[in-house]
Amino acid sequence: MRLSTYFLPTLKETPAEAQIASHRLMLRAGMVRQSASGIYTWLPLGLRVLKNIERIVREEQNAAGAQELLMPTIQSADLWRESGRYDAYGKEMLRITDRHEREMLYGPTNEELITQIFRDNVRSYREMPKILYQIQWKFRDEVRPRFGVMRGREFLMKDCYSxxxxxxxxxxxxxxxxxAYLKTFKRMGLTAIPMAADSGAIGGSLSHEFHILAETGESGVFYDVAYDELAAKDEIDLETLSKLYAVTDEKHDSSAANCPPAERLKEARGIEVGHIFYLGTKYSKAMNAVVPGPGGETVLAEMGCYGIGVSRLMGAIIEAYHDDRGIKWPEAVAPFKVGLINLKAGDATCDKTCEDIYRSLSENGVEVLYDDRDDRAGVKFADMDLIGLPWQLVAGPKGLAVGVVELKNRLSGEKVELSVEAALARLTA
Amino acid sequence: MRLSTYFLPTLKETPAEAQIASHRLMLRAGMVRQSASGIYTWLPLGLRVLKNIERIVREEQNAAGAQELLMPTIQSADLWRESGRYDAYGKEMLRITDRHEREMLYGPTNEELITQIFRDNVRSYREMPKILYQIQWKFRDEVRPRFGVMRGREFLMKDCYSxxxxxxxxxxxxxxxxxAYLKTFKRMGLTAIPMAADSGAIGGSLSHEFHILAETGESGVFYDVAYDELAAKDEIDLETLSKLYAVTDEKHDSSAANCPPAERLKEARGIEVGHIFYLGTKYSKAMNAVVPGPGGETVLAEMGCYGIGVSRLMGAIIEAYHDDRGIKWPEAVAPFKVGLINLKAGDATCDKTCEDIYRSLSENGVEVLYDDRDDRAGVKFADMDLIGLPWQLVAGPKGLAVGVVELKNRLSGEKVELSVEAALARLTA
Structure with missing residues (x-):
C-alpha cells in the first residue's frame, strides 16, 4: 500500500477526550474515529489489526474443535423472557421496538439464542458434544462509555458455547x-494471567477471567510467580492451576491459604480480555434444551460459555506495547510488517530503489506500507513511529550512494545499515 | 471436517414457510435458521459460503483500488437529520432510543456516516480521489420479510462510496x-446483466442495477443478445454499454430507440444483486463535505455509491444453481470442494482408504467434508446431493475390492470410476 493514496488520517495533536494511551494512539494513528458516544468507525489501518486479532482468535477456536456460526445482532425479546433475563438485564440492554410493535433487542450476549439453536437442531446424544462460537458485534448501552474501544458500546466479541x-x-x-485462550493470547505477544472469578450475572460456578499484563492496566492484580514459569508452557492442567494464587486487588487476601509468601507474590496491572464460565444447566433448564440419551432418557445439556473481547484486545495490546512516540505492534497483529520510507521522493535513485523493494517484498507476501509522499523526513519518521509497524526500512540519497539502507526494529529500537539485498533477505526470511 | 461431528442439521421435509427454492434449500441443507421474522442465524455450512462470497467481493473491491473500513451498525439520528433523510426514510428504518433518550438508528445504508468521515478527515485535493467500502450488517424493517435471506431484515451488504x-x-x-462488479459476479459463476435504472430514494442521475440470470428470478428482464457476447469479456466500456438495451419488464418498451429487433431481444428472469449510483453533490452539499482545491478554493466532493447484497447473493446463486435434489455450488463459493462418502463406515478397508484420502486432500489444501457416519448409503447420497458440494468421491467395499472409487461431478452429474491415486490427482490439480 502506498501512503500517498492510503486513507490514513494521522493526528499530530493529542485529542483532548482521550484519557488513556491506547485511546490517544488509536485516534492519532488514524485507526478509529468516534461516530457517537462509545461507537466507533474502524478506519483502514485499525481494521487491518482488528482482522488480524480476529484471525488468530478464529484459528485457535477452530483448532480447539469449536465450530463457527454467526448469529444475528437483533434478537427477539421473547427469547430472553424464557430465561428470565429480559427483565433482569437492566439498562445496559439496548431495547428496540420494530414497526409491528414487537419487542426486540440488540444482543449484549447470546446464551438464549444459542440455546434455542441447540434445542431446535440437536436431536441425539450421538451428535454430542458440541462447541459452537461466533465473532460478532454486540451492544451494551454503558452508562458512561470511555477509554475508546476498551469500553465502547458497540464492540466485537468472540462468544463460544459448549x-x-x-x-x-x-x-x-x-x-x-x-x-485455547492461553495459546490465543500468547500468539499475540501477550502474557495472560487466568484468575478465578466470581461468575457474575451470567451464572454458574466455575469461572476464570483472563487478564493481560500492561503497566497501564485498569486493575491491580496479585499472582504467584509460578505463573511466569507456566506462561512458557503451551498447556496448563487445571489441577495445577487451581492451586495457584491469582486475584484482582479487590479480592487480594494475603492470609488466603494459597497466597504465596511475599517473595513469590507479584503485583502488576492487568486488563481483562477474556472470561470463561461453566454454566451448568441454568439455560438448558430454563429453555428446555434436552437431548435424548442412549437409553432414551431426557438429558439437560451441560453448558459453558467463553468470551474474548476482540475489539477490546486491540486497546489492550497497545497498552502493553507503546512508548512516547507511538505504538509498537507485535508482528502477529501488525497492520503491515514493514514501513518503507523514501527519504527523498522525486529523487530518481531513491524512487527506483524503493519501487524495487516495494515490489520485491509484495511479491514475497510481505505486507508493506510504502511512504512515497513528497514530505519532510521528520514527518515520515514521526508517522512511522506513531503507527508502529514492526520494521522500518529507510532509503535515502546518502545511504544509497554507498549502497546501504537502514533497517530499524520498532520494538527494540535497534538500527542496522545493510545492503538492499541483505535487508530483503532478512524481511522475507 | 468429519460429518459425524459437524453441526449440519439437514432436513428431509420441505419447511412449509419457504416459498422459493433457495429458501427451502438453505433450510433443508442446514445453512440457516430463522430466529425472528426476516432475521437469520448462519449455521457453519451457510457461514462458509457467506465468507467465500464476501472474500470474492473484497478481493475485487481491493483490486479496483477501494479501501476497506468498517462503520458501526448503530448510528446517530442527528447525522441523518443533516441530510434530511431521518424524517424521509419511513418505517423501514429501525429507530432506537438509548438509555440517555438519544435517538439512534440501525443503519439501513451509510451515505451520511461515510460523508461525515470524509468531511472530518480528508483535508486536501492531494488526498483525492478516495474510494472507501465496508462489508457490514444492515437492517431494514421490511413490512413483510420473505424469501429467506433474499428479503430479510438483517442482511450483509457491501457498500462502497467514491x-x-x-x-x-x-x-x-x-x-x-x-x-469490478462484472468481474465479481463472473468469478461466482454468475451472468450479470447491468441495467440502466431509476435512481430511487438514494438520489443521483446515473445508475445501474445488476441482475443475475436465474430461471426462478423475481423479475422479468429483456436484454439485447449482445450482452451474452459481452459477458465473455473482462472489461466493458460504458460507451458501448450505454447504447445497449436491458430493462426489467415493467420498463420494457419495444418501441424504444435502442430496443433491438425481436430476433436479438432476449427475455429472461433475473435477481437484483447490486446497484450503483452516481450521487453528485447531494450529500456533500447537505453535509458540507468540502475539500480545498489547488488554488485554495472550496470544492464539494462529487460522490458515488455502490452496493452488493452479499447475503442476498447466496440465495441468488442457489436460484441459479440447483435441481430437484439440492444445491449445485459453483466451485468458487462452495462450502467444501469435495464430499467424501464412506459407503461402509466400520469396514476396515473403507475406513483406511477414506482416512488416507481425507488426510491427503486436506494436506494439499483441498477442503473436504468427510461423511464418516454409520448410516445408510441412501441417506449419505441424499445429504451430499442436497448440500451440493462440487465433487463427490465415493468409496465402497465393492469398488475398493477392484481398486476403484467413484468420482461424481454434482453440476454435470458425470460419474467416473478411477483409482484412488487418479482421483486425488484430479482433485488436487
Whole structure:
C-alpha cells in the first residue's frame, strides 16, 4: 500500500477526550474515529489489526474443535423472557421496538439464542458434544462509555458455547477452551494471567477471567510467580492451576491459604480480555434444551460459555506495547510488517530503489506500507513511529550512494545499515 | 471436517414457510435458521459460503483500488437529520432510543456516516480521489420479510462510496466499480446483466442495477443478445454499454430507440444483486463535505455509491444453481470442494482408504467434508446431493475390492470410476 493514496488520517495533536494511551494512539494513528458516544468507525489501518486479532482468535477456536456460526445482532425479546433475563438485564440492554410493535433487542450476549439453536437442531446424544462460537458485534448501552474501544458500546466479541451430556463433558470443554485462550493470547505477544472469578450475572460456578499484563492496566492484580514459569508452557492442567494464587486487588487476601509468601507474590496491572464460565444447566433448564440419551432418557445439556473481547484486545495490546512516540505492534497483529520510507521522493535513485523493494517484498507476501509522499523526513519518521509497524526500512540519497539502507526494529529500537539485498533477505526470511 | 461431528442439521421435509427454492434449500441443507421474522442465524455450512462470497467481493473491491473500513451498525439520528433523510426514510428504518433518550438508528445504508468521515478527515485535493467500502450488517424493517435471506431484515451488504474532485473523477470511479462488479459476479459463476435504472430514494442521475440470470428470478428482464457476447469479456466500456438495451419488464418498451429487433431481444428472469449510483453533490452539499482545491478554493466532493447484497447473493446463486435434489455450488463459493462418502463406515478397508484420502486432500489444501457416519448409503447420497458440494468421491467395499472409487461431478452429474491415486490427482490439480 502506498501512503500517498492510503486513507490514513494521522493526528499530530493529542485529542483532548482521550484519557488513556491506547485511546490517544488509536485516534492519532488514524485507526478509529468516534461516530457517537462509545461507537466507533474502524478506519483502514485499525481494521487491518482488528482482522488480524480476529484471525488468530478464529484459528485457535477452530483448532480447539469449536465450530463457527454467526448469529444475528437483533434478537427477539421473547427469547430472553424464557430465561428470565429480559427483565433482569437492566439498562445496559439496548431495547428496540420494530414497526409491528414487537419487542426486540440488540444482543449484549447470546446464551438464549444459542440455546434455542441447540434445542431446535440437536436431536441425539450421538451428535454430542458440541462447541459452537461466533465473532460478532454486540451492544451494551454503558452508562458512561470511555477509554475508546476498551469500553465502547458497540464492540466485537468472540462468544463460544459448549454443550455436553454431563458435568465431565462440560469440564473437558472448559479445559480445552482454557488452554485455547492461553495459546490465543500468547500468539499475540501477550502474557495472560487466568484468575478465578466470581461468575457474575451470567451464572454458574466455575469461572476464570483472563487478564493481560500492561503497566497501564485498569486493575491491580496479585499472582504467584509460578505463573511466569507456566506462561512458557503451551498447556496448563487445571489441577495445577487451581492451586495457584491469582486475584484482582479487590479480592487480594494475603492470609488466603494459597497466597504465596511475599517473595513469590507479584503485583502488576492487568486488563481483562477474556472470561470463561461453566454454566451448568441454568439455560438448558430454563429453555428446555434436552437431548435424548442412549437409553432414551431426557438429558439437560451441560453448558459453558467463553468470551474474548476482540475489539477490546486491540486497546489492550497497545497498552502493553507503546512508548512516547507511538505504538509498537507485535508482528502477529501488525497492520503491515514493514514501513518503507523514501527519504527523498522525486529523487530518481531513491524512487527506483524503493519501487524495487516495494515490489520485491509484495511479491514475497510481505505486507508493506510504502511512504512515497513528497514530505519532510521528520514527518515520515514521526508517522512511522506513531503507527508502529514492526520494521522500518529507510532509503535515502546518502545511504544509497554507498549502497546501504537502514533497517530499524520498532520494538527494540535497534538500527542496522545493510545492503538492499541483505535487508530483503532478512524481511522475507 | 468429519460429518459425524459437524453441526449440519439437514432436513428431509420441505419447511412449509419457504416459498422459493433457495429458501427451502438453505433450510433443508442446514445453512440457516430463522430466529425472528426476516432475521437469520448462519449455521457453519451457510457461514462458509457467506465468507467465500464476501472474500470474492473484497478481493475485487481491493483490486479496483477501494479501501476497506468498517462503520458501526448503530448510528446517530442527528447525522441523518443533516441530510434530511431521518424524517424521509419511513418505517423501514429501525429507530432506537438509548438509555440517555438519544435517538439512534440501525443503519439501513451509510451515505451520511461515510460523508461525515470524509468531511472530518480528508483535508486536501492531494488526498483525492478516495474510494472507501465496508462489508457490514444492515437492517431494514421490511413490512413483510420473505424469501429467506433474499428479503430479510438483517442482511450483509457491501457498500462502497467514491469521492472525487469533479464529475470526470466521479465518472471514472463509476466505471471502475462497474467493471469490478462484472468481474465479481463472473468469478461466482454468475451472468450479470447491468441495467440502466431509476435512481430511487438514494438520489443521483446515473445508475445501474445488476441482475443475475436465474430461471426462478423475481423479475422479468429483456436484454439485447449482445450482452451474452459481452459477458465473455473482462472489461466493458460504458460507451458501448450505454447504447445497449436491458430493462426489467415493467420498463420494457419495444418501441424504444435502442430496443433491438425481436430476433436479438432476449427475455429472461433475473435477481437484483447490486446497484450503483452516481450521487453528485447531494450529500456533500447537505453535509458540507468540502475539500480545498489547488488554488485554495472550496470544492464539494462529487460522490458515488455502490452496493452488493452479499447475503442476498447466496440465495441468488442457489436460484441459479440447483435441481430437484439440492444445491449445485459453483466451485468458487462452495462450502467444501469435495464430499467424501464412506459407503461402509466400520469396514476396515473403507475406513483406511477414506482416512488416507481425507488426510491427503486436506494436506494439499483441498477442503473436504468427510461423511464418516454409520448410516445408510441412501441417506449419505441424499445429504451430499442436497448440500451440493462440487465433487463427490465415493468409496465402497465393492469398488475398493477392484481398486476403484467413484468420482461424481454434482453440476454435470458425470460419474467416473478411477483409482484412488487418479482421483486425488484430479482433485488436487
Amino acid at each position: 454443550f455436553a451430556m454431563d458435568y465431565e463433558g462440560a469440564k473437558k470443554a472448559y479445559e480445552v477452551m482454557f488452554n | 469521492f472525487a474532485m469533479d464529475y470526470e473523477g466521479a465518472k471514472k470511479a463509476y466505471e471502475v466499480m462497474f467493471n
